[in-house]
Amino acid sequence: MTHPDFAKAAATITTERVRDCLMDLVNIGSPTGQEAGVAHYLVDRMRKIGMDTDLPLVDAGRPNAVGHRRGRGDGLNLLFTGHMDTSYSGDEEHLDGEGFKPKAIERDGWIWGLGANNMKSGLASILIAVEAIAKAGITLDGDISFGGVVGEIEKTAVEEFQGVEYSGYGTGTRHLVTHGVTADFALLAEPTGSRISVANLGVIWLRISVGGTVAHSAWSNRPDTVNAIAVMHELQTDLAAWAKSYYDSHVFMGEHPNVTVAAIRGGAPWRLSRNPHECSLYLDIRTVPGQTVDSVKRELRRVLRGFAERTGRPEPSIHVYVSDPPTVLDESLPIIQALGAAQTTVTGSRPASIIRRPGADAVHLTNYGVPCVCFGPGGRTHPDTKGQSMHAFGEHVLVEDCVAAAKIYLALALDLCNRKAL
Numbered sequence: 001m002t003h004p005d006f007a008k009a010a011a012t013i014t015t016e017r018v019r020d021c022l023m024d025l026v027n028i029g030s031p032t033g034q035e036a037g038v039a040h041y042l043v044d045r046m047r048k049i050g051m052d053t054d055l056p057l058v059d060a061g062r063p064n065a066v067g068h069r070r071g072r073g074d075g076l077n078l079l080f081t082g083h084m085d086t087s088y089s090g091d092e093e094h095l096d097g098e099g100f101k102p103k104a105i106e107r108d109g110w111i112w113g114l115g116a117n118n119m120k121s122g123l124a125s126i127l128i129a130v131e132a133i134a135k136a137g138i139t140l141d142g143d144i145s146f147g148g149v150v151g152e153i154e155k156t157a158v159e160e161f162q163g164v165e166y167s168g169y170g171t172g173t174r175h176l177v178t179h180g181v182t183a184d185f186a187l188l189a190e191p192t193g194s195r196i197s198v199a200n201l202g203v204i205w206l207r208i209s210v211g212g213t214v215a216h217s218a219w220s221n222r223p224d225t226v227n228a229i230a231v232m233h234e235l236q237t238d239l240a241a242w243a244k245s246y247y248d249s250h251v252f253m254g255e256h257p258n259v260t261v262a263a264i265r266g267g268a269p270w271r272l273s274r275n276p277h278e279c280s281l282y283l284d285i286r287t288v289p290g291q292t293v294d295s296v297k298r299e300l301r302r303v304l305r306g307f308a309e310r311t312g313r314p315e316p317s318i319h320v321y322v323s324d325p326p327t328v329l330d331e332s333l334p335i336i337q338a339l340g341a342a343q344t345t346v347t348g349s350r351p352a353s354i355i356r357r358p359g360a361d362a363v364h365l366t367n368y369g370v371p372c373v374c375f376g377p378g379g380r381t382h383p384d385t386k387g388q389s390m391h392a393f394g395e396h397v398l399v400e401d402c403v404a405a406a407k408i409y410l411a412l413a414l415d416l417c418n419r420k421a422l
Helices: 006-010 015-026 036-048 116-135 171-178 228-249 293-311 334-347 362-367 399-416
Strands: 052-054 057-059 065-069 078-083 105-107 110-112 144-149 185-188 197-200 202-211 259-266 278-287 317-324 354-356 372-374 396-398
Touching: 006 116, 006 399, 015 036, 015 110, 015 116, 015 399, 036 052, 036 065, 036 116, 036 144, 057 171, 065 116, 078 116, 078 171, 078 399, 110 116, 116 144, 116 396, 116 399, 144 171, 171 362, 185 334, 185 362, 185 399, 197 362, 197 372, 202 228, 202 293, 228 259, 228 278, 228 293, 278 293, 293 317, 334 372, 334 399, 362 372, 396 399
Parallel strands: 078 144, 078 185, 185 372, 197 354
Antiparallel strands: 052 065, 065 144, 105 110, 110 396, 202 278, 202 317, 259 278
8 A cells, every 4th residue: 555645755756856866976977996976975965864874985985875764663674775886987988979978968858878877877766765755754664774885887806907996796785785784675776677677697707718838939830839729719619509508408587598708818919929828718607597606617617528528638727706696586575566566556557577687786685685676767778779788879768767766666665664574
């Protein structure tokens, strides 16, 4: 049943307030490692509405933004969360256009700019929803918490690529949940096209390496010289066959996991007079619920052993450096039921649940005992994209989707946080 003060609070959620908040956030550049500006903006606004706030440091100069609106103490607690870092910095030479720059532009009801979709749209919608509860003077049985986190973007420090700019893949959320910011349930406002995501693909990043002969290139024509790049080229045929079989063999909620050859390194471009004595291939492997890292490793080891036996070469080595497990939530959980009811209240319908393919911090919260559902306003693409993804066309979001999301978050909080904890 809709909370009696829902209409009063929802009246403060206007297009102008949502638009202005979102544009403020987009205008604060926040690539991974440089999220502090957004953190201070969020905490300043939370403090103004009387929330208990904190800026716990994850790394030097990288605080999470945390706020709590305390309830009476006997209801379910809800954590709204989202990441503050953006997919890019805005300085990349290969990315051109309004959607790749940390400068918000409004046009025909859409906001363009780096982070507008992923996921400052969700952060703005959360903030406006929590402010609406405060403006309406509503006290709930449970607590509402808001955690803006650093370091979510899918990147990690590896080899010579070190430093906070590579510190992503959930570092902020893991810090959040292991440093006292917990709840009975959480909502992550990732862009889902305004559909409830009850499951998420996992991911494995790994390196496969082969060796060759240390030799001068002038003598690479000798029969005993092994070119590591040539060996890897041959191995890729086996890996491509496995990747197709892998895709065909696994499915969940209609989605198949896939394998991407994401990088390859071998030889020394500054010294071509040397035969490449090593070569490494880097794979991004998505997984579906029911799979484990070690089951995938065993599949790959069979491929690598078979290659070694067929060619008479040593078995290529394998090194895993990211392992984010897949997740799935029970649709009967109170947060999913309450979120579905809230969406129906605001929009008149509740589309079927989905599984998300990109990585999401929901996995870390869920694995630490805080079931986390993904639902956010981003994801709708402008007609001008003509089928291109936002990673190719540039980030943008429809403001009215953010307004609807804010009202849904409001209805969710008013319902869930007024349920008595068992």
